[in-house]
Amino acid sequence: MHMYLPIALTSVNFLLVSGIGLVVGLLSGLFGVGGGWLMTPLLMMIGIPPTIAAGTDANQIVAASTSGMYTHWRLGNVDYKMGIYLLIGSFLGGAVGVKIIKALTATGGADFLIKITYVVMLGIVGSFMFVESLSALRKAKSGAAKPAAAQNGTKKSLITSLPLQTHFEKSGVSFSALVPCALGALVGLLAAIMGVGGGFLMVPVMIYMLRIPMHVVVGTSLFQILFTCIEVTFLQAYYNRTVDFLLALLLLIGSVFGAQIGAILGRKLHGDQLKILLSVIVLAVTVKLVFDLVLQPANLLSYAGGH
Amino acid sequence: MKSMNAFILAVAALALSAQSGAAATTQVSPSDIPITLFYHGVPVEIKGQAAPGEDVMIKVTPSEQKEFHLKYKGKAAGIFWMKLGTLVFKNLPSTYLLASSGPVDKVAAQAEREAESLGFTALQKKAEITAEKGAMPAGDWFAQFLDFKKKEKLYAVQEGAVKVNADGSYQLTLAWPFQAPPGTYKVETITAKDGHVTGRSEAAITVELTGVVAQLSKMSSDNRAMYGILSILVAIAAGFGVGMIFKKGGGSH
Incomplete structure (x- = not known):
């Protein structure tokens, strides 16, 4: 029932770790988020050192997002053109973010920036999604027609006036290639600061700003997360020695199945129902983070690393 | 004449001490603890011989003592609890397991407890806690450290856990914590009578990674690129594998 982890140097319950993987994988398949924002705190709660929890997360997300993306690819749900532009942006943004964190770590301000960024970003994204989805669900119930995106007129004209106009066939939208690049850069920057894959930011922005179908x-x-996490896994293993292969294996046993179940479940749920569910989870995490920030911790000491 | 008397007394005291010291023995089983894939700590049997009527204390600490660097949290801007800096803990072992045949403060007098680092109060006397940078923050940082280590199961005091028989033989079954990292540990048996230390003996425990656990640990350290690529490939294969299973299982729409 227990397995010893060679890098984390601790013994864990096989079923408990796979169960954590299953829950996070379910969210991954359901919403297209990597789940790093949930996995790292859960692993720390069962005694995994923070740096190893964060490093190993990326490795198991590779498995979960491969599994989830494979299913979505078969269903024809991956816009590769958009994904590559997002990836280019997120790689660049991530590199800048890593440098910012390095500089702030030296001055001691990184921890504060990370926590505040989490609270602000999750709070904004969660609240917006919740209100929007709730109003969409109410309108659907009352039989009212969906309003046209008239309010986006100014934003659209700005986007269409940018160079490198491209049509994204799979998503059914047309705008400048600079838009997904800039979005990827912003998410990559925030992801590097926050230490997560960035799916929970990417998904709402693509839905609400770029109006891409859910x-x-x-x-x-998932396509973008897969490649980002492949890069992160390699860098963490090579430079920091913080990827525990056995821990990742236990997590991915649960997460790959969870991702499949999530993807199947996602097809049975209405888009607005999915959005409202994700917004509730995001808001719950925000509330937990706020409590973590303002309530005195049980112990004031911790190992270096993690958030 | 006075110096002769002093010499005789000193020799007698030394002989008595040597006699008591010689009586104390320590045997540890197992003395080598292999960390295998399914390792979750092991029971360690510690037994030996003391002089009849003596109390026994058994202390386990790492053979090498290093300083710790731990992050500390404090209030930033009067509202938020944040990691504000690093504290350095010196003269404290990373693992400290103490078991005794009775209450430690009764078995050994205060001066002897402090000299032998017996009990948390004695450890506190020797501890040196400083801020890595800047001024030392206010707070009982030793109490925080103790709580931190106890939660890790690496600091424990078990009073009354050592069973001493009428003939002076003793035994202790120690639940070796899986949290204790690989390395060599010193097992010290300290005997005492009427609050004074009368003898001591030592044994060692070696904790070592073996099999797959050792191979993975070695690879992650000696061949990092290969380890990273292997981790990625296994994850991708697992993801695709499960995707295929679900496809065959009728997961398509």
């Missing part, structure tokens, strides 16, 4: 958003987001 099912394509999930598949494309």
